[in-house]
Amino acid sequence: xxxxxxxxxxxxxxxxxxxxxxxxxxxxxxxxxxxxxxxxxxxxxxxxxxxxxxxxxxxxxxxxxxxxxxxxxxxxxxxxxxxxxxxxxxxxxxxxxxxxxxxxxxxxxxxxxxxxxxxxxxxxxxxxxxxxxxxxxxxxxxxxxxxxxxxxxxxxxxxxxxxxxxxxxxxxxxxxxxxxxxxxxxxxxxxxxxxxxxxxxxxxxxxxxxxxxxxxxxxxxxxxxxxxxxxxxxxxxxxxxxxxxxxxxxx
Amino acid sequence: xxxxxxxxxxxxxxxxxxxxxxxxxxxxxxxxxxxxxxxxxxxxxxxxxxxxxxxxxxxxxxxxxxxxxxxxxxxxxxxxxxxxxxxxxxxxxxxxxxxxxxxxxxxxxxxxxxxxxxxxxxxxxxxxxxxxxxxxxxxxxxxxxxxxxxxxxxxxxxxxxxxxxxxxxxxxxxxxxxxxxxxxxxxxxxxxxxxxxxxxxxxxxxxxxxxxxxxxxxxxxxxxxxxxxxxxxxxx
Numbered sequence: 380x381x382x383x384x385x386x387x388x389x390x391x392x393x394x395x396x397x398x399x400x401x402x403x404x405x406x407x408x409x410x411x412x413x414x415x416x417x418x419x420x421x422x423x424x425x426x427x428x429x430x431x432x433x434x435x436x437x438x439x440x441x442x443x444x445x446x447x448x449x450x451x452x453x454x455x456x457x458x459x460x461x462x463x464x465x466x467x468x469x470x471x472x473x474x475x476x477x478x479x480x481x482x483x484x485x486x487x488x489x490x491x492x493x494x495x496x497x498x499x500x501x502x503x504x505x506x507x508x509x510x511x512x513x514x515x516x517x518x519x520x521x522x523x524x525x526x527x528x529x530x531x532x533x534x535x536x537x538x539x540x541x542x543x544x545x546x547x548x549x550x551x552x553x554x555x556x557x558x559x560x561x562x563x564x565x566x567x568x569x570x571x572x573x574x575x576x577x578x579x580x581x582x583x584x585x586x587x588x589x590x591x592x593x594x595x596x597x598x599x600x601x602x603x604x605x606x607x608x609x610x611x612x613x614x615x616x617x618x619x620x621x622x623x624x625x626x627x628x629x630x
Numbered sequence: 631x632x633x634x635x636x637x638x639x640x641x642x643x644x645x646x647x648x649x650x651x652x653x654x655x656x657x658x659x660x661x662x663x664x665x666x667x668x669x670x671x672x673x674x675x676x677x678x679x680x681x682x683x684x685x686x687x688x689x690x691x692x693x694x695x696x697x698x699x700x701x702x703x704x705x706x707x708x709x710x711x712x713x714x715x716x717x718x719x720x721x722x723x724x725x726x727x728x729x730x731x732x733x734x735x736x737x738x739x740x741x742x743x744x745x746x747x748x749x750x751x752x753x754x755x756x757x758x759x760x761x762x763x764x765x766x767x768x769x770x771x772x773x774x775x776x777x778x779x780x781x782x783x784x785x786x787x788x789x790x791x792x793x794x795x796x797x798x799x800x801x802x803x804x805x806x807x808x809x810x811x812x813x814x815x816x817x818x819x820x821x822x823x824x825x826x827x828x829x830x831x832x833x834x835x836x837x838x839x840x841x842x843x844x845x846x847x848x849x850x851x852x853x854x855x856x857x858x859x860x861x862x863x864x865x866x
Contacts, residue, residue: 419695419732420718422711474770490769498771501694502736502778509733521781522740525812528777558712570713570729571695577731606731625711627720 396564397594397615401431401622404587404614408432408552411467413441415508415553415583416457419574425554425589426455426623427616432554438465443508443550445501445575446473447485455623461485466494470548472501499528499545505578507548512581512611517546553583556625557607559592564612565605566590572625573606580611587614591625646840649821650863652789657682658836658864659748659787659819663689667745670694670779673717675789676748692744694775696730697721716775739775740782747783749776751790753805756831756852758815760788761807771808780811792820792849799851801825801832822846823863830855836863 398404405428408414414432418424433455440460447469448458460466462484469485474496476483488494499507500522510518519542523529533544555576558569566588568576580586594617597609618624650658656678663669663679665687671677680691680702692698693715700715701724709720730738738744751762760780764771780786790800801818818825823846824836832850834843835857843856 420714420716422695422714472774473772475764475768475772486770496770498773500773500777501732501775502740502782505732505736520740522778524781526777526810527808528773568729570710570723571693571697572712573729574695574732578733627709627711 395562396609396613397562397617399616401427401589401616402434404428404616405431405435408435408437410437411439411441412437412552413443413550415550415575415579416442416444417553417555417575417579418456419445419571421449421454422570422572422625423556423568423574423576424456424625425556425587426625427589427618428554428587429457429459430455430623433459433463433465436465439467440465441550442466442469442471443504443548443579444469444471445504446483447471447489447496448483458484461488461494464493468495468497470497470499470504472499472504474498499523503528503545504548505575507545508575508582509578510547511549512578512583515547517544519544548582550579550583551585553579553586555580555586555588555607557588557590559595559600560588560590560612560615561595561597561600561609562615563597564588564607564609564615565597565600566607566609566612567600567604568606577607580607585613586611587616588612589616589618589622591618593617647845648839649792650819650838651821653678653681654863654865655789655819655821656748657866658824659789659817660684661864661866662787662817663687663746666690668692668698668743670739670744670747670783671716672747672749672776672779674750676750677717677719679748679789692738694735694739694779696732696735698728698730698738699724699726701727736775736778739778742782742784744779744783746785746787747779748787748789749779751788751800751810753800753802753807754788754790754815754818754827755805756801756803756827758813758827759805759809760786760811760815761805762810764808766807773810776810780814785816786811786814787817787819788815789819792822792846797849799849802851803853822849825854828855833857834860836861838863
């Protein structure tokens with residue numbers, strides 16, 4: 380175990396960010412909030428926080444998410460918020476199902492004009508979120524040049540290559556899932572659970588994390604092994620044994 | 631990418647014409663991977679490239695969700711619920727595997743650390759443009775990582791059926807669908823042959839058994855140039 384005990388005696392205890400349950404952690408989220416949802420094809424999706432927000436009832440939400448919800452199975456993700464009309468707008472890398480024979484709840488609403496969406500390349504989505512958490516207002520990317528994605532956007536040539544200007548994409552909240560946290564929010568992710576977690580945790584005003592394992596004391600995670608420092612994390616909830624686990628779907 | 635039933639673009643005469651199956655198409659593109667290449671595979675036919683093992687070349691598989699050096703598909707029961715590839719398939723760890731966050735993963739992709747990406751497509755044009763994110767008449771689309779891969783990878787290979795289910799050519803003079811990237815495609819494998827994209831347009835270099843260049847031209851929406859070294863589609 381990593382300990383820095385000699386510096387502990389003279390400082391006030393650090394704020395404990397652990398919340399008792401998911402409902403308490405999302406209770407103050409108002410109608411119209413913008414929320415980043417981490418996760419890629421399952422891993423990293425804060426399914427328990429999404430379920431709690433669904434129970435809480437906030438509506439008119441703006442979501443920032445790789446996809447507008449899964450369709451392969453009935454596991455909880457942002458599709459449940461979309462389906463029940465809680466979402467006004469979504470920023471995503473998909474506005475159509477990759478499997479057209481199995482449409483997502485989003486598809487019908489979008490085609491009917493009942494929900495707004497901004498579609499962008501996945502790397503542009505990730506970098507816009509990164510920029511928001513890095514103090515960068517905008518950046519030039521080669522991705523999308525010569526396509527519909529660049530329509531109406533400023534372009535500029537650097538060293539003979541054309542780039543398109545994209546702006547930072549911040550949010551009020553981020554929902555992230557990690558493997559473990561200490562009491563002050565230092566996080567470790569497991570394998571591809573990491574995906575959007577680190578950039579979203581930095582880009583949101585309030586970052587709420589659900590973790591697979593019981594919270595450990597600060598000092599238990601070696602500082603060299605922290606993936607997301609606790610100063611980017613505001614609230615932590617431990618997924619209980621009867622909570623929603625990340626599991627392979629029935630095949 | 632949508633997966634269509636395997637179409638046979640031309641009637642099989644005397645049983646001689648044999649369109650290529652998907653694994654054969656994927657294998658042919660995988661033969662082009664050089665030792666040490668970083669390889670990114672799209673969903674569908676491209677994923678099958680990972681089944682081709684070159685006897686004396688090692689390649690590094692990279693996945694847009696932050697994986698470098700991942701292994702084959704996991705057997706049922708041995709899945710790690712938090713270890714998937716870009717298609718959401720469970721894969722196994724390999725010695726030397728590394729994990730990046732999403733922004734770093736796409737930094738790697740845009741900055742040219744990927745040697746080749748193999749993608750599916752609805753259309754590819756003689757000028758190297760291709761379209762794979764939006765179908766005709768749809769309001770929504772699915773870009774995913776394709777636009778970043780298409781501009782960032784050093785080589786863009788495509789694997790697609792030669793025609794649509796309705797028999798319309800997918801190899802065309804200019805894309806009618808919204809493009810994914812401009813002028814990036816180098817090599818195309820279809821169920822009828824292998825095509826290089828050159829300054830002069832498509833160059834047919836290898837052809838499916840029993841087909842003539844005229845047969846292939848008849849179901850192609852662009853002028854085909856035929857290599858003087860045209861040969862039957864290589865299987866190894």
